[in-house]
Every structure is written in C-alpha cells, then in structure tokens.
Amino acid sequence: MIALKRLLNEACALLVLSAFAIPAVAHEYWLQPTDMPWLVGEQLRADVRNGENFVGDTLPFDPDAFARAGLISENHRLALNGRLGDYPAFQMPLQETGLHLLLLETxxxxxxxxxxxxxxxxxxxxGLQGIAERHRNRDLPDQGIVEHYYRYCKSFIDVRSPTPGKDQSAQSTQSTQSAQSTPDTPPAAALAPQMQRLELIALTDPMQGNTLQLQLHLEGAPLANRQVELFHRDSESAAVTRTLLDTDANGLASFDTAAPGQYLFNSVTVLEPADTSAHWETLWAxxxxxxxxPSLQ
Amino acid sequence: MSSATRLFSLMLLAMPVSHMSGVQAHELRPSVADISRSGQVVQIELSTNLEALISEMGGGEHDDSTETPQAEQYRQLRALAPDALETELRQYLSTLLSGISLDDATVSVAESRLPLSLETVSIPQVGDTGQARDSVLLLQAAVAGDINAVTWQWEAHYGSIILRAQAVMNQASRDTDVTSIGLDIVSSPKTSTNSKADNTADSGSAPSAFTQYLPPGKRSDPMGLALVSSAGRGGVAYLVIGLSALLGIGAIALYRRRKRG
Incomplete structure (x- = not known):
C-alpha cells in the first residue's frame, strides 16, 4: 500500500511537471514517415521533425547537419541522397517487402x-538531476552554459507488396524470425544494432505483439538506469500521452505498445565533453x- | 521492479499532454525558394510558412514560451481557410514585395532592384493547426537579356531561407547539387561547419547548382543567370555560379544557438 501511495505521488508529481513545466529546450527530434501504407516500388517520404509531444516543425535535407542517413532492409542498405532544402528530407525508393529501418544521425x-x-x-x-550536482562539483558557471548535442534517430516501417497477398509469406517469415530472434535465427536486418553512440534497440519486431522491449546502448554497451520517454499518439483521438520508464541494470525497458497509433521513444544522456569549448555534451536517441x-493490418 | 509493477507504473504515468501543443518552433524552419529563368523572366517558387510571413515572426529567436503579438496573429492566420488566408496575403502583398530585394548584381545598388509580382498562390487546407502549413507562392520578375547575375535579400522578420537556383537551365546536363549521406558508422562525429565552400563552379569542373542558406536578413551571393552562347564555357546556356555553402547550414546552428534544432 505504501508502495502504491509512493507511486501515485510520483505519478502526480510527473503530471504537474508535464503540464506546467514543459521546457523550451526539451525538443525531441525524430523521423516521421508519411503516406502509409508503404508499398514496394513507391517512394518513401519521411519528415525530420523537431518539437515536442509530436508537434514539431519539419526540417529540410541538410548535408551539413546530417552525418549518417539511409534506409536498411533485409537485402539493401541505401544511402540518403538529397539537396539542401529538400522537403521531406527523406525520399527513398522502396525495393522489397518487410521491416525497414530509417536511420539518421546529425x-x-x-x-x-x-x-x-x-x-x-x-x-x-x-530525469537528469544527477547532472546538476556534477555541474556544481565541476565548478561550472551559472550563466552561459554551452552544450554540444547530437541526434541519433531510427524509425521502423513495414513495407508491403502493391499486390495484396503477395507479401504475406515473406512478412510472416520475417516476423517470426524477428520475434524469436534466437541465437540460431538472426534478427531481421532492420532490428540489428547500428552502432549509434546512443541507440534505442528494439529487441522484437515493434509491429508484432502488445509489448516492446527496448535496450538502450551508450557507445555499444547497455546503459542502466536511464530514463526512456514514450510519446504515443492515439490513432483516433490524436491524444498524446507521455510515459516514463527507467532502464534496468541491463539497459532494458518494456513498454505497452498494444494501442494503435504513432510511437516515439526518446532518451537523452549527458556526458562531459572531450572538447573544452562546451561544458556538456548531450546525446539524444x-x-x-x-x-x-488490427483491422488495417 | 517486477514486470507487473512496471506495467502498473507505466499505466499510472501515462499522462495526456496533447493540450500543450502550440506554435513554438515554427520559426526554426527556413523557407525554400527555387529560382529559375526562362527567357526574360525569373521565376521564384517560394515554399513558405505564409502565416509566419504575414505576422512577421519568422526572424525571431525568442524563447518558445514568450507570447508576442506576432504569435497571436500567427495563431489567427493559421486557423483561416485557404481563401481567407489568400485574402490576408493580398492585403499584405505590397509590404511583402517591398520587403524582398531581388537585385541585378551587375549594376549599382540604386538602380538594381527588379520589380516582383505575385503570379499564383497555393494554400493547403487548414489541417492540423499544431503543425506549420506550407504554402507556395510563385513570384516573377522581368529581367533584361543582359542581366547575368541576381542577388536575393529579404527582411529579417521573414526568417531564414534556402535559395536553390535550378542548375544550368535549358541544358541537358542537370547537376542538381545532390549530396549523398551514407550509412557508414561515424566514428568521430564531424562538426557542422560554416566555413565550407563549394567551389566546383570556379574550379573548372562542371558548374554546380546554386544552393545557399541565408540567415534572416542576409543578402545572397550572386546567382549567375547569364545567357551565354552554347559555345561559351562548357557549352552552358545559362550559367549558375555560387559558393553554394559559403554560409552553410552550419549558420543555422549559430542562429539557433538558443534553440535546440
């Protein structure tokens, strides 16, 4: 009962925090594919967005801002081509069915x-209150705090055949592989870790099942006790909810993903930069x- | 924490936040002008947040939470149907056009201005008012045959803009200044730079398309639009020359220094 009270108190505190203290600087940065369903032979169009709670401006293709970008499917790894100012920023051909991963690093x-x-x-x-203490311990200034930051984005899409029924077998095969992903059956290429400095790794096919287990990696190793935020926008009501979980000792966190709609997971970590021109370095995944x-699947 | 407890906490902590959407961050997005020349006419296809132009909030770097008169006007305009917004545009048009300076780069400033007119405007339906709406304005200016370069500048309150001249118009070869961003792992993250300059047009290789990011209120480099005989350098019909990344998008990073983009 005490635990329940504490949980309720925490929930209330977070509700207050969310309602009245959304900071100007808490901008998520994410990939948002458009024009679903995604079919082989068509062009994938995906926006790069920057904002809060799924409300965000689209940003253009920007060769100076993009460090790594492309589309990964079972048999292809395509680099992103574009020209400064292209909207949407991602315009790429879809060449096969199955789970695809869009990737972007800035x-x-x-x-x-x-x-x-x-x-x-x-x-x-x-949830980075510990940094405040380190800020004081490092005797950093109270004004003019310089932060360097990097974005590490991923987005999954499920590509289907333009001919209904043609991709069912391929999809189910891949889904089965993805869901089981035992040592004997490697996961789909789209689910493989991509060695992003901060990376949210889906351990199962996010299109399958009612729960998604994620593992957060920092520089290739699990990152424990780090907050992961889930924003979910309901398909029908368009209501957005924000759910917080901390990763466990193995960098794992499991989220309820049963409801239809858009999902955005976000996590941030703060490092002491090697470069002395900034006080802090942040990585955003x-x-x-x-x-x-279900009726539309 | 057990999985049951975790799930329970997940349910408790799921909070409605949709009411917190606003107009914030719209000023981050640069407009895009695709510029082309056909005979004696320069056409500018301007993809832009029209509401931000009319409310003159584009150049602001104010904190998201700051309420300004421009923000209120923006919200009102954003809620207008296309016809009503076009009416607002027509009323504002003379101000807008006088705030855009398309100049013949080859003559003195006093006599360089090329008069612009609005040819067409395309405004999408209202849609989700939490998102910016992209309208397209087609602007046009008559140019004399001997003009070989133009520059662009608009008022700072119209925000940043990306200029993209169509490469070597009316020519078979169309180098469109495409950049490929690969999937190779970035071991040492590169830094966005504002000093990178693409000098391909001046290095004797094929002329590249002109592409330039402009912070609010800055004037572009000259965009070459000269009519050259087919026997001219490289057989170019219209030569487009520019230092395509002189300011670079890295300048956006400087401009946005107080905003996370």
Missing amino acids: TRRELLHEQYSDFETFLNYH SLTFHKSA
Whole structure:
C-alpha cells in the first residue's frame, strides 16, 4: 500500500511537471514517415521533425547537419541522397517487402543555456538531476552554459507488396524470425544494432505483439538506469500521452505498445565533453513507428 | 521492479499532454525558394510558412514560451481557410514585395532592384493547426537579356531561407547539387561547419547548382543567370555560379544557438 501511495505521488508529481513545466529546450527530434501504407516500388517520404509531444516543425535535407542517413532492409542498405532544402528530407525508393529501418544521425550542434534555470529545466524534464550536482562539483558557471548535442534517430516501417497477398509469406517469415530472434535465427536486418553512440534497440519486431522491449546502448554497451520517454499518439483521438520508464541494470525497458497509433521513444544522456569549448555534451536517441489498427493490418 | 509493477507504473504515468501543443518552433524552419529563368523572366517558387510571413515572426529567436503579438496573429492566420488566408496575403502583398530585394548584381545598388509580382498562390487546407502549413507562392520578375547575375535579400522578420537556383537551365546536363549521406558508422562525429565552400563552379569542373542558406536578413551571393552562347564555357546556356555553402547550414546552428534544432 505504501508502495502504491509512493507511486501515485510520483505519478502526480510527473503530471504537474508535464503540464506546467514543459521546457523550451526539451525538443525531441525524430523521423516521421508519411503516406502509409508503404508499398514496394513507391517512394518513401519521411519528415525530420523537431518539437515536442509530436508537434514539431519539419526540417529540410541538410548535408551539413546530417552525418549518417539511409534506409536498411533485409537485402539493401541505401544511402540518403538529397539537396539542401529538400522537403521531406527523406525520399527513398522502396525495393522489397518487410521491416525497414530509417536511420539518421546529425553532426554536432551547439546550444547556449543563458541561465542555469534553463539548463536545470532541461535536466529535470529528462530525469537528469544527477547532472546538476556534477555541474556544481565541476565548478561550472551559472550563466552561459554551452552544450554540444547530437541526434541519433531510427524509425521502423513495414513495407508491403502493391499486390495484396503477395507479401504475406515473406512478412510472416520475417516476423517470426524477428520475434524469436534466437541465437540460431538472426534478427531481421532492420532490428540489428547500428552502432549509434546512443541507440534505442528494439529487441522484437515493434509491429508484432502488445509489448516492446527496448535496450538502450551508450557507445555499444547497455546503459542502466536511464530514463526512456514514450510519446504515443492515439490513432483516433490524436491524444498524446507521455510515459516514463527507467532502464534496468541491463539497459532494458518494456513498454505497452498494444494501442494503435504513432510511437516515439526518446532518451537523452549527458556526458562531459572531450572538447573544452562546451561544458556538456548531450546525446539524444529517438525511435519511431506507426502501429495500425488490427483491422488495417 | 517486477514486470507487473512496471506495467502498473507505466499505466499510472501515462499522462495526456496533447493540450500543450502550440506554435513554438515554427520559426526554426527556413523557407525554400527555387529560382529559375526562362527567357526574360525569373521565376521564384517560394515554399513558405505564409502565416509566419504575414505576422512577421519568422526572424525571431525568442524563447518558445514568450507570447508576442506576432504569435497571436500567427495563431489567427493559421486557423483561416485557404481563401481567407489568400485574402490576408493580398492585403499584405505590397509590404511583402517591398520587403524582398531581388537585385541585378551587375549594376549599382540604386538602380538594381527588379520589380516582383505575385503570379499564383497555393494554400493547403487548414489541417492540423499544431503543425506549420506550407504554402507556395510563385513570384516573377522581368529581367533584361543582359542581366547575368541576381542577388536575393529579404527582411529579417521573414526568417531564414534556402535559395536553390535550378542548375544550368535549358541544358541537358542537370547537376542538381545532390549530396549523398551514407550509412557508414561515424566514428568521430564531424562538426557542422560554416566555413565550407563549394567551389566546383570556379574550379573548372562542371558548374554546380546554386544552393545557399541565408540567415534572416542576409543578402545572397550572386546567382549567375547569364545567357551565354552554347559555345561559351562548357557549352552552358545559362550559367549558375555560387559558393553554394559559403554560409552553410552550419549558420543555422549559430542562429539557433538558443534553440535546440
């Protein structure tokens, strides 16, 4: 009962935090494919978005801002081509059925927190209160806090044959492989880790099942006790909910993904930068996908 | 934490946040102008957040939470149906056009301005007012045959813009300044730079398309639009020359320094 009360208190506290203290600097950055269903032979179009709670501006293809980008499927790894100013930023051919992974990493960006309170708001929003103490211990300034940050984005799409029924066997085969992903059956290429500095790895096919287990990696190793945020936008009501979980000792966190709609997972970690021109370095991982209602699958 | 407890906490912590959407972050997105020349006419296809132009909020770097008169006007415009927004545009048009300076780069500033007119406007339905709406304005300017380069500048309150001249118009070869971003693992993350310059047009290789990011209020490099005989350099009909990344999108990073983009 005490545990339940504590949980309720925490929930209430987080509700208050979310409702009244959404900080200006807590901008998620994610990939949002459009024009579903995605069919072989058609062009994938995906926006790069920057905002909060699924409300965000689209950003253009930007060769100076993109460090690594492409589309990964079972038999193909395609680089992203584009011209500065292209909207949507991702326009790529779909060549086969099955689970695909869009990937994007950005170059280094710089942010100035004019006041410590701005920085603190960002830390609180992402469950990074421990950084505040380290900030004091490192004797860093209360004003003009310089942060370097990098984005590591992934997005899953399920590509189907334009001819109904043609892709059923391929899909079910792959789904079975993905879901089981035992040592004997390697996971689908789209589910394989991509060695992003901060990476959200789906351990099962996110289109299958009612639960999705994620593993958060920092520099290739599981990152324990780090907050992962899930934003879910309901297909029908368009209501957005934000759910928080901390990774366990193995960097794992399991989320309820039964409901149809759009899913955006986000996690942030803060490092002491090797480069002395900034006080802190932050890495942002995001992972998105859309889950159709069962009748539409 | 057991999985049951974890699931329970997950349910408890799922909170409605959809009411928190707003107009924030719209000023981050640059407009895009695709510029082409056909005979004596320069056409500019301007993809833009029209509401931000009319409310003149595009150049702001204010904090998201700051309420400004422009933000309120933006919200009102964003809710308008296409016809009503076009009416607002027509009323604002003379201000907009006087705030855009398309100049003949080869003559003195005093007599360089090329008069622009609005040919067509395309405004999408209202849709989700939490998202920016992309309208397309087709602007046009008459140019004399001897003009060989133009520059672009608009008022800072219209925000940043990406200029993209169509490469070597009316020519078979169409180098469109495509960049390939690969999937190779980035072992040491590269830094966005604002000093990178694409000098391919000046290095004797095939001329590249002109592509340039402009921070609010800045003037572009000259975009070459010269009519050259087919026997000219490289057999180019219209030569487009520019330092395509002189300011670079890295400039966006500088401009956005107080915003996370």
